Amino acid sequence: MSSIVPFESDPIRPAEPRCLTISVDGERIEGLRGQSIAGILLAQGRTAWRTTVAGRERGVFCGIGVCFDCVGTVNGESDVRLCLRRARDGDTVETQDDSEEDTR
Amino acid sequence: MKHVLVIGAGPAGLTAAVAAADAGARVTVLDSGTGPGGQYWRHLPPERPSRREARLHHGWSEFERLRERTERDGSIDVVTEAQAWAIETTGGATVHALIGPSDAAGREALALEADSLVFATGAHDRTLPFPGWNLPGVFSAGAAQALAKGERIAVGRRAVVAGAGPFLLPVAQSLTATGSTVLGVYEAARTPALAKGWLPRPWRLLSSARKGGELAGYLAHHLRHRVPYRLGRAVVEARGDGRVEEAVIARLDADWSPIPGTELTVAADAVCVSHGFTPRLELPIAAGCEIGPDRFVTVDDDQRTSVDGVWAAGEITGIGGVDAALAEGRVAGHLAAGGDRSAIGPARRRRRASADFARRIEAAHGVRPGWTAWMREDTVVCRCEEVAYGALLGTAAATEQGSLRSVKLTTRAGLGICQARMCGRTVEELTGADPSRAADTSDRRPLAAPVRLGDLAGLSSKDDPQKGEH
Numbered sequence: 001m002s003s004i005v006p007f008e009s010d011p012i013r014p015a016e017p018r019c020l021t022i023s024v025d026g027e028r029i030e031g032l033r034g035q036s037i038a039g040i041l042l043a044q045g046r047t048a049w050r051t052t053v054a055g056r057e058r059g060v061f062c063g064i065g066v067c068f069d070c071v072g073t074v075n076g077e078s079d080v081r082l083c084l085r086r087a088r089d090g091d092t093v094e095t096q097d098d099s100e101e102d103t104r
Numbered sequence: 105m106k107h108v109l110v111i112g113a114g115p116a117g118l119t120a121a122v123a124a125a126d127a128g129a130r131v132t133v134l135d136s137g138t139g140p141g142g143q144y145w146r147h148l149p150p151e152r153p154s155r156r157e158a159r160l161h162h163g164w165s166e167f168e169r170l171r172e173r174t175e176r177d178g179s180i181d182v183v184t185e186a187q188a189w190a191i192e193t194t195g196g197a198t199v200h201a202l203i204g205p206s207d208a209a210g211r212e213a214l215a216l217e218a219d220s221l222v223f224a225t226g227a228h229d230r231t232l233p234f235p236g237w238n239l240p241g242v243f244s245a246g247a248a249q250a251l252a253k254g255e256r257i258a259v260g261r262r263a264v265v266a267g268a269g270p271f272l273l274p275v276a277q278s279l280t281a282t283g284s285t286v287l288g289v290y291e292a293a294r295t296p297a298l299a300k301g302w303l304p305r306p307w308r309l310l311s312s313a314r315k316g317g318e319l320a321g322y323l324a325h326h327l328r329h330r331v332p333y334r335l336g337r338a339v340v341e342a343r344g345d346g347r348v349e350e351a352v353i354a355r356l357d358a359d360w361s362p363i364p365g366t367e368l369t370v371a372a373d374a375v376c377v378s379h380g381f382t383p384r385l386e387l388p389i390a391a392g393c394e395i396g397p398d399r400f401v402t403v404d405d406d407q408r409t410s411v412d413g414v415w416a417a418g419e420i421t422g423i424g425g426v427d428a429a430l431a432e433g434r435v436a437g438h439l440a441a442g443g444d445r446s447a448i449g450p451a452r453r454r455r456r457a458s459a460d461f462a463r464r465i466e467a468a469h470g471v472r473p474g475w476t477a478w479m480r481e482d483t484v485v486c487r488c489e490e491v492a493y494g495a496l497l498g499t500a501a502a503t504e505q506g507s508l509r510s511v512k513l514t515t516r517a518g519l520g521i522c523q524a525r526m527c528g529r530t531v532e533e534l535t536g537a538d539p540s541r542a543a544d545t546s547d548r549r550p551l552a553a554p555v556r557l558g559d560l561a562g563l564s565s566k567d568d569p570q571k572g573e574h
Contacts, residue, residue, distance in 0.1 A: 001260065001261060002374075003257070003258050003283075004255070004258070005256040005258065005282050010154070010256060011156065011281075012154040012155070012156040012157050012160060012256075013156050014148070014155075014256075015154065017151075017152055032151070032152060033151040033152070034148065034151030034152045035149075035255060039251065039255040039257055042251065042257045043255075043257060047240040047259075047347060048240035048347060054490045056238060056490070057346055058238070058240060060243065061247060061487070061526075062228060062229075062244045062246065062247050062526070063243065063244065063246060063247025063248070063250040063251055064228060064250050065136070066526065067244075067487065067522050068488065068521040068522045069487060071521070074207075074208075077207070077208065077556075079521065080206065080208070081207055084206035084207070085205055085206045085207065085208075086138055086205065
């Protein structure tokens, strides 16, 4: 399971982080200022959030904006690479189920 | 005063910017990330300061020096969150960029004109497909490192690192620095290949002493954390119900073909795999720069590309590591600003020593053709369009001319949202494409970067003011 290094025990001695809140599929999730949206999800132990056309789960693969596996809908805009997008307090994120497109 | 535009704020781009400013130019640096540093010095955002961040990096003081200089120097303007997406090089250079959060609609559109351009767009890691590589919990090795250094995320508790090349070692180090247990680093190259790449003319390695020191540091780390480093092995399958639970590791022959009966299954929740790097060639190709048979931007001893007024530095000119990038950036920036060649003799010599390092990496760790033996009919090759190995080979065999374009149009491999950035070179290899032919290369893309259709429409109506009036 993915996780975030707790700041209290991180050997690089971080300052106390400041929090923010986003909503993911209607659920309020707390993250840290400066995190990417993918980073917030991975810190929660979530490694998958998109469903492909073939119905398979995907999350982060390349982590640097090349593969587009991690895309989601942010504030109503679809196909946003969540590994690149910095979270802002109050962002509304919806995970994408691309398998539904075929039946529409 | 000359205006030099640098694209990419990693080691090569930052060094180029400083060298250009030193030579008297006004400099603009564009980077698509949220801060300078590139992938090599990927670091925590300013909202998460920490006192000992240098521990996660090599050459961090060099980065701090470059960052401080670019911030302090009034003649250098670093624009982050800047996605260059189109380029014109007729009569000076014009670069079109969108400024703002990644993939957001309505970003500010900039058209920047410059007297000369320096491309320092870097590379991303390449992962060969294997059964189960599309399961959540399988990451590119670069992702594991980027998340560790840039976010303090551990991608898993029990991680396997595999693939080829010296880059696997810092990835393992980054993982242990987040508290993950690295079960092993599995390098596909076997001892003879490593010896062929690394042993001849060892005195030449002395000239890239810093690189040697960096590698020695990783090896010391491996001993300290008792991370096994196994040669001639690969992850040939990732298994699990909806996410990774096990990795299957097998011994390889010299061709990277798995040796039957040597499979070993380990419980793991993260599998981090890379087999080398793919340079980010979109913008140099859009600018008309010649790409060599080795698929890197062709440059001369002055880092000059085939296009007048356009230079290139760093990994897009060959995978040489940070020392090469710093030396090349210095040469490119200085000359792009119109500086005199006599002032950069040492940097030009360093870049030649580093080219030797790139050849060694290719000789020791270059992809060997036997890897396809670990593929199965239903193994996904193109992640976006979910095209399986069997379907791809079947189509390629049935396509008379065998051109990559017709295989892509029939199977849709490489036509998905990532525009073949992940699978392009693999699909070329599997279909026997000849990438020196325009119809066969996966490097050419209509747009250098993803742009929303609405933004494209808006941009074109701005360029052509009459459009809005009809």
